[in-house]
Amino acid sequence: MNTDKKELAVAALRCGTVIDHIPSSALFKAVKILGIENMDKYVTIGNNLSSHKLGTKGIIKIADVEFPESILNRIALIAPHAKVNIIRDFNVVEKRPIKLPDTIVGIVRCANPKCITNNEPMRTRFTVVNRNDVTIRCDYCGHTVKSDDAIID
Numbered sequence: 001m002n003t004d005k006k007e008l009a010v011a012a013l014r015c016g017t018v019i020d021h022i023p024s025s026a027l028f029k030a031v032k033i034l035g036i037e038n039m040d041k042y043v044t045i046g047n048n049l050s051s052h053k054l055g056t057k058g059i060i061k062i063a064d065v066e067f068p069e070s071i072l073n074r075i076a077l078i079a080p081h082a083k084v085n086i087i088r089d090f091n092v093v094e095k096r097p098i099k100l101p102d103t104i105v106g107i108v109r110c111a112n113p114k115c116i117t118n119n120e121p122m123r124t125r126f127t128v129v130n131r132n133d134v135t136i137r138c139d140y141c142g143h144t145v146k147s148d149d150a151i152i153d
Helices: 024-034 069-077
Strands: 016-023 043-051 055-063 083-088 091-097 103-105 125-130 135-138 144-146
Touching: 016 024, 016 069, 024 043, 024 055, 024 069
Parallel strands: none
Antiparallel strands: 016 055, 016 083, 043 055, 083 091, 103 125, 125 135, 135 144
């Protein structure tokens, strides 16, 4: 066995989705947002990988799944600079950044204990008020929260 290798090879995907450039601290929130823990597909998750831009990063590879853009864009809340690669026949056929939607529905729990969403069976709804320093505001009570402090449901 050659011990001089500097990188560990991960099996290439024949078809599927790769989400790259996820901050290491946000990787498992991204897994939760996408519902990957409940999938029966081949999933590879790498964390604390070396990154020139982020220092360390996370990456998610899901075989045989192409998420709708609306689902992928949900992770922009916690990983605004993530990139999505669509793989078909071992080739990247599409590479794009994710885009933070104007409204975040049903992903984040409002931290205000008096908010109606914490006391009635209803989905949360937040409006993005700052895209640079990702900050969202609850549409029901007005409570604001930065993405790093968001409680992911």
